[in-house]
Amino acid sequence: MSTFQRLFKQTFIYGLATVLPRMLNFFLIPLYTSPGVLNSVAEYGKVSVIFAWFVIFNVILAYGMETAFFRFFNKEKNQDEVIGTSTISLGISSFAFFGIALLLQDQIALLTDIKVEYIKLVIWILLLDALVILPFAWLRATEKSMTYAIIKIINVSISLGLNLFFLLWLPKLALNHTVFESLYIENYQINYIFIANVVASGVTLLLLLSFYLKVKYQFNADLWKRMMRYAFPVLIAGIAFSVNETFDRILLGKLLPENIADTQIGMYSACYKLALFMTLFATAYRLGIEPFFFSHAKTENPQKSYAKILEFFVTIGSLILLGVIVFADILKVLIIRSEAYWEAMTIVPIILLAYLFLGMYHNLSVWYKITDRTKFGAYISVFGAVVTLVLNFWLIPIISYRGSAIATLAAYGSMVVLSYYFGRKYYPIPYNIKKISAYIFISVLFSILSFYFFRENYVVGIGLLLVYMLIIYKFEKDEILSLLKS
Template sequence: MSGLKSLFKQTAIYGLATVLPRMLSFLLVPLYTTEGVLSSVAEYGQVSIIFSYFVLLNVVLAYGMETAFFRFFNKHDDKRTVTGTSAISLIFSSFLFFALALLFQDQIAELISIDVKYIKLVVWILLLDALVIIPFAWLRAKARPMRYAVVKILNVAINLGLNVFFLLALKDLARENTFFDVIYRPDFEISYIFIANLIASAVTLLFMSPFYLQLQYVFNKVLWKKMLKYAYPVLIAGVAFSVNETFDRILLAEMLPPDIAETQIGMYSACYKIAVFMTLFATAYRLGIEPFFFSHAKAENPQKNYARILEFFVALGAIIFLSVVVFADVLKLFIVRSEAYWQAMWVVPIILLANFCLGIYHNLSVWYKITDRTKFGAYISVVGAIITLTINFLFIKEFSYKASAVATLVAYAVMMFLSFFFGRKYYPIPYNLKKIGFYLGGSTVFSWLSFYEFRGNYVVGITLLIVFLGIVYKFEQDKIKQVLKL
């Protein structure tokens, strides 16, 4: 159990660095869905489409170099060269993208049907975000989670504060003060959202700039080629993940009738956000375990610890899954403020379960990362993307965003099972399948009963939650006490 002590400490701080900023950012959803802030549900749908491209392009601009950095930083003695090579590679590629994107901004805007004024803002944000990838990875590799946490929280705090200022306060100030009247532009809400993001990204780079000032700019071409070879499957996997995560909004925009597309996307995207609790938990856990996987790969019997890690994740994830489903209609009052969005609440349990499966997949993926078989991650992710695209193409026109939600669940579930299947062959880990299956299956059945059969009946829902908590405690009470001691 002592081998897990550093994991729990780092996960707690990385959890703070991830959960708190995202909770601050999460407050933007109630802001955007409050009547009168954005002009319509469709306008929120337009914002969601642009952020979908953000997710895809962020993955492309990172091209797996962050994961490659972790692997080679722990594997090689010359960490200075690994750091310099990674940083120089991303600096060059980021500025190359920036120049090409600005040069062809009009053609890009026409191709993806987004106003060119948003393209300019997005390109700047993508550049700034790409330049902090290696500095943040370096902080994680050097086990400096507190600085990582502070800068991450600062980024979203600035973003949130500026969103509130631009979308709520500026209009009132413009009526009373000539100075603010010069700044304020009517019907400029979407631009304000991305201007806030741009300023937050610029401040983040400023705070991370000491990394570049102390960096020794050493570039090793042989090492770089090895890192790219390791990274390209991660890139493919990342692109596939982005397809699973956000490409459905783009497909909805292309395949639904123009008069309803953005409204449907707005409703779907807003209710999708209620699943953020599972996403936050899974992301914080992943940030903590990824360095742990690499640093403990050569420890005595690491498989035993990896098996325990997954058990903890599934037990906690099942509780979060069922709790959010039981209280989903309460949470929507605080998260998705306008009733105009509530039609899409049907997707909430589906997306929660999908992200639960994704979290399990990330835990299972340890086998191909530490055995340098990252190509399997790419293969599995591509299968998931193909499933996502196929289901969306076949069923969007008939079922709209419901097809997108089901596609996400099926894709992540298949990826989870494929990773387990191949991992058992190449790097066997003694997972307690009966217990894991019981927690996953039990929470799914209870969630289905609570939401789709007894929705609004909190006597039934809370009873199911209490019963499940009691079962988990009965099986895990000794481990819970050990974890609390750590």
């Protein structure tokens, strides 16, 4: 099996691990946005804000150790020592956070403007999720992608099942059965959502518990210091990324008038989910290529492979961009069940393009990861976060959530440019910029025509999609046939 076939096999399985769980999770969007499940669009907005804080604290609790683990697992001779040192470090930090957070839950609630009853559940979820970071990283590093996929699917299946039970079935069962009546609490929907997450995360940890039983608990202080030096810039980059991805919901809540903020966040968050198709592809690709980057860094002329990988990503990603935009108004009916959310559909093309750029950035970031210049990842991500914050503060009071969408696109676009610029200086990779730019330009042009000039005209939209597919086939025919060969 060739290098690229192996990479795409891994990416496909990680895609399975990413796409299937999130497709199961996709059912939660129609559930949450169906009339009568949550009390209002504003309530969905509150849930979205809490999940925004989730992303930020998940990054803090991982503090770059996952990426450091990949680097040192492939670099050090004593892999058991890398596993042991990483596991002890994350275990101590996770339980320390758990204890401190429980003690300060009232202050955290005041700071984040989230009810204490939600904060307690969030703290448990964060602990359980932190404890599976290393087991999942180990599965990826050892190419146990199928096990990774199965456990991820089980996690989301439990979450989905419990959400359906608590939000749809329990209220009906409580009317007729005394046992269920004792379980049902009126206006407890948000609590039920997070209880489902606690149970799913707990079961996931149990499934991965064998990892902790096999670890040789040896801690190397010198190795840990080197890992932390590598990981710290990754942490800064991760925090900056979380600002880019989720802080707009928090800022919308702070900068918009109180009487409309939660409703605007709810609409924005629901329509944002239509970019999920691009997010799934970019995430699956990143999960597949990150171990590949490190394991092939010492092969002959790895730069040529890295260049081709970006071409593949842009080719498929630009096709997804156009495809989702052509069928956006069909997808909104299937996924976002209430018309009360559809006002924010204007953000969909912007967010899709933003996530195409984010996926490109993950591909371009290879140069600073394999040359141990992770500080550049921090610099670039912080720059993106500054762009996000400045544009959000400027545009939200003027054009509400549309400003947040523009800020996301500007942040990820600027990060692509900066990473490419510095990469040429420190680790030149022969990217085919003309071909990549042409694919993006044609995809964006056709998307603009479809969404803004021929919206819901599927003769024109599908025609543009077919023309673009023919263009790709003409120029990528040999590569496609090569990848399809066993």
